[in-house]
Amino acid sequence: MAAANLYSPSPSLPSTLRHSLNSNPFTRIPFRLHKPFSKTPLSLKAVLSQNPSKTQTQFHHCFSKSSDGFLYCEGIKVQDIMESVDKRPFYLYSKPQITRNVEAYKEALEGLNSIIGYAIKANNNLKVLEHLRKLGCGAVLVSGNELRLALHAGFDPTRCIFNGNGKLLEDLVLAAEQGVFVNVDSEFDLDNIVAAARISGKKVNVLLRINPDVDPQVHPYVATGNKNSKFGIRNEKLQWFLDAVKAHPDELKLVGAHCHLGSTITKVDIFRDAAVLMVNYIDQIRDQGFEVNYLNIGGGLGIDYYHAGAILPTPRDLINTVRELVLSRDLNLIIEPGRSLIANTCCLVNRVTGVKTNGTKNFIVIDGSMAELIRPSLYDAYQHIELVAPSSPGAEISTFDVVGPVCESADFLGKQRELPTPTKGAGLVVHDAGAYCMSMASTYNLKMRPPEYWVDEDGSVSKIRHGETFDDHLQFFKNL
Numbered sequence: 001m002a003a004a005n006l007y008s009p010s011p012s013l014p015s016t017l018r019h020s021l022n023s024n025p026f027t028r029i030p031f032r033l034h035k036p037f038s039k040t041p042l043s044l045k046a047v048l049s050q051n052p053s054k055t056q057t058q059f060h061h062c063f064s065k066s067s068d069g070f071l072y073c074e075g076i077k078v079q080d081i082m083e084s085v086d087k088r089p090f091y092l093y094s095k096p097q098i099t100r101n102v103e104a105y106k107e108a109l110e111g112l113n114s115i116i117g118y119a120i121k122a123n124n125n126l127k128v129l130e131h132l133r134k135l136g137c138g139a140v141l142v143s144g145n146e147l148r149l150a151l152h153a154g155f156d157p158t159r160c161i162f163n164g165n166g167k168l169l170e171d172l173v174l175a176a177e178q179g180v181f182v183n184v185d186s187e188f189d190l191d192n193i194v195a196a197a198r199i200s201g202k203k204v205n206v207l208l209r210i211n212p213d214v215d216p217q218v219h220p221y222v223a224t225g226n227k228n229s230k231f232g233i234r235n236e237k238l239q240w241f242l243d244a245v246k247a248h249p250d251e252l253k254l255v256g257a258h259c260h261l262g263s264t265i266t267k268v269d270i271f272r273d274a275a276v277l278m279v280n281y282i283d284q285i286r287d288q289g290f291e292v293n294y295l296n297i298g299g300g301l302g303i304d305y306y307h308a309g310a311i312l313p314t315p316r317d318l319i320n321t322v323r324e325l326v327l328s329r330d331l332n333l334i335i336e337p338g339r340s341l342i343a344n345t346c347c348l349v350n351r352v353t354g355v356k357t358n359g360t361k362n363f364i365v366i367d368g369s370m371a372e373l374i375r376p377s378l379y380d381a382y383q384h385i386e387l388v389a390p391s392s393p394g395a396e397i398s399t400f401d402v403v404g405p406v407c408e409s410a411d412f413l414g415k416q417r418e419l420p421t422p423t424k425g426a427g428l429v430v431h432d433a434g435a436y437c438m439s440m441a442s443t444y445n446l447k448m449r450p451p452e453y454w455v456d457e458d459g460s461v462s463k464i465r466h467g468e469t470f471d472d473h474l475q476f477f478k479n480l
């Protein structure tokens with residue numbers, strides 16, 4: 001299988017590229033930062049003992065300002081980490097926070113037969129994936145490469161779900177061979193799944209992705225379960241799909257129904273409305289003799305991007321709203337969280353390049369940009385921003401747009417933020433950057449994708465992904 005060779009350089013590659021692949025951190029002992037780090041007054045043990053499901057707020061913020069005015073990640077001063085690594089933007093994760101987020105879902109799901117299918121599109125760092133897999137997660141995939149990466153990270157394929165409105169035949173063949181659940185999205189998708197079953201000689205466990213036409217009340221670009229969406233099957237066509245599955249008893253086994261309403265949803269009633277519709281569909285499907293026993297309610301739980309003390313629904317709130325429906329039908333529940341598992345575990349750490357004003361507006365210009373983190377530019381999304389160290393005495397507090405160096409007026413990380421005027425080189429973080437940030441990063445303006453680090457349970461800091469370099473870019477043009 002191709003996945004096994006993902007990081008084994010082919011002997012036909014140029015030696016420089018072979019070298020760079022050979023020095024991949026995943027094949028070696030992780031790079032360690034040796035500088036001794038200052039400890040926060042709050043001990044790591046105390047931070048770890050804060051159980052998210054027992055607090056009032058949705059998720060514990062693993063990055064917090066201490067009384068000394070410095071920002072800490074699990075007891076480690078972010079400023080110290082900045083001084084120990086290359087001078088470029090980097091992503092910094094809390095590994096314990098990933099654990100806490102998974103535990104919150106596991107506790108919420110107690111008493112149900114369930115699969116937590118982590119949506120790999122949110123963050124595809126291999127070390128993160130391996131950690132999530134060890135914690136018991138399955139995986140949700142939208143491309144052949146995400147499937148290959150999931151296999152490489154050791155996920156049990158029978159706890160993986162292959163989604164998507166444009167799945168390719170060759171990727172479906174791999175999914176069929178591996179025994180992955182496949183969601184049927186359209187007529188042509190069903191044809192391809194049948195073909196994949198024949199090629200692989202394996203019957204495929206399928207779920208119908210039903211578009212329930214429920215408004216998730218989110219930005220239109222991240223709404224996926226309303227009637228204008230490109231995803232899923234409308235209920236008017238349900239019978240056609242049931243007949244098509246019946247016509248292919250050697251290739252397809254219908255095991256359940258799936259929906260995914262959208263992302264950043266902050267009201268659990270929305271999930272409840274969809275689940276009511278979905279169990280009605282399941283009743284109808286069962287009435288036709290199908291033994292469907294999986295309800296997949298997708299992902300989509302939003303998080304507290306504003307850091308303003310809002311009480312948002314927890315995983316427990318989400319699961320409790322569908323629990324009785326699931327139990328009443330004796331169903332297995334699949335959930336597909338991405339953002340709510342990984343977003344709050346990470347921030348993008350940047351340096352201030354300078355401060356300027358154009359007469360009407362003030363700008364903090366940082367080295368990070370829309371290339372490293374595109375959500376504000378793409379969705380006008382709010383991500384909380386703060387400086388990593390106390391401001392110098394007398395620093396004026398002003399309203400700033402926080403912008404990058406990219407040649408686009410859409411290149412902003414935050415607008416109208418009240419911040420103390422920072423000095424050149426000051427550290428500035430963009431919070432909640434674990435989901436859809438690095439995985440959506442680009443190399444626009446040849447800003448190479450940043451390195452990633454995490455703070456481990458024992459307080460050590462390791463690199464978990466190399467930053468891209470200019471040489472990496474040149475490799476694309478070697479030996480053409």
Ligand SMILES: Cc1ncc(COP(=O)(O)O)c(C=O)c1O
Nearest residue numbers: 119260263299300336337338339
């Ligand atoms: C089918 C599907 N499942 C799961 C997810 C993960 O969603 P979220 O990150 O909002 O939990 C997505 C992304 O929106 C998706 O499209």
Ligand SMILES: N[C@@H](CCCC[NH3+])C(=O)O
Nearest residue numbers: 121222224263375435436
């Ligand atoms: N990329 C989006 C989420 C899309 C989820 C995938 N359907 C975001 O950053 O919020």
